[in-house]
Amino acid sequence: MTRFRPFAAALFLAAALPVAASAHPPIAAEEAAANFERDRADILAMAGNYHVGFNMQESTRWDPTYEVLEPKRSGGNEVVRVIEDTGRRIVLQHMLVITDDNDKTFVIKHWRQDWEYEPARVLVYADRNRWQWEDVPEKMRTGRWSQTVWQVDDSPRYGGWGQFETQAGIRRWRSNWTWRPLARRDAVRNPAYDRYYSINRHQLSPDGWIHWQDNTKMGIKGGKLVPIVQEYVLNTYIKYDDYDVKAADDYWAATRDYWAAVRAEWDRVAREKGGIAIEEQADTGTVVSGRLLEIADEVQERKLTTAKAIAEAKKLIETNTKTL
Template structure:
């Protein structure tokens, strides 16, 4: 089972707070927002399904003349996306990778999660290494816009931004504000000269699925200042496909959804109580508690651990390994 996790790690896109420019778009009129609301929801909900996904990453322009650009990297897999919450103004999509081993047995890896919220007042944004803090969405820019918050495999936060759906050239898309992000595992394990990304995120429906564009400026410290190191373009393509063990993902979620709901609720509680999330991370695993949180889900599915005991341990792990943001600089 651990070997499957190592295989999946290759697939997972998995200094003070810095100001980020918001959006070049003007405020949206209330009448326009109301007219577009249902179409926006439909575009978000359409991301749910069964897919063959390809991850294509390419560094292009080097902003630091001393930097050596990496070769393009490609990977892929089978991914199931399910709607696990829909209140009307909030939609939560859970991604799950399905891996088939040499013995033809399927193994499920809980992948990333994306939460979409309509006209939010604030988002939980990446602020600094190991820190995610609450950030206000400018009041004049809330009408008609959606935030997208992306969470890591253990439901800890990764990045968040806000933006609007629009149609350009006959193509629908959602475009984020500029957002800070921690390094993905594929970069973090190499110990590079950069330590974060400044990014724009785009989601676009396609005739046979959807695409996820990312423009990443890889940033690093030089002479005490954050400077751009290299530009990276990421294109993740989701093509409708179900010729794999989709049932394995649905069975996993049926067995573990109560546990993961409690994990999400605990992260949310801590973020509210402590002013955000501050937790140590490791390059190869994400948060220091990620491995155990995922392991317990497997144990729940295998009936080696009761859901109640798993929830109790998860709550303790999250509470004891997170810090209050207001105390960070006095410890």
């Protein structure tokens, strides 16, 4: 197989902002052990039935020629389920539940978050169409959790590692600085930026939990990667179940074996090919995304057996990924 040459890799690595290990000192083993179960409980508490508000606001412009966009607001009903829990690894699957004007319910498999305790490495966004392994500094592993976020087709989006901390009486998980690819919500605007440099936070609230992001939107100008504008994102998950929650659980019951195999195939590719390299468009996803989701629908509708679905999905992923 031809060895993959990342797009603009030299440019990206030369121009990228330096990634600091952490603003926090190493965690003592005794402190880590004392907090382990509480950490797990906070992660597991994100599972449930919710109404979600997505609130995005550009604030400070770093490029004097850039015009700051109006705030963007959206929302919907979302089910979050624990689909794996081995103690040191927890996987949460999100599913949107949408009801149209004719009272017909649709389930859209949404993002997924994997949490791993004291990881040695994390799969991170490196450049366009490329995710690679990044080592977690050994002295920073004790007591810390990584979070890897995956897209609707279970291909990678971004990853980072961080710690639970308490400030002003509020306990939250805070990531290191992480790179992220352009999101669909921005791609449709034909923006001056094409990636984000971000800090990611998760914290529980009396009503559910929040996902809070601090994003520096970055773009290439004059051959250099430069900051364009700052964005603040606050996604609120409010406990709510006055919608067709059963539709999401029925979808997952019908397709979980298929999606388990898809996850395993992405994991195999990342392990054996040194990461994941696949073509994608920010507004539509990877080149295999549409078909992988269609296959799941066909499994649920019993138009395709799970075995045949898995075979097709594995072939799609294998043939459309490259070795780094």
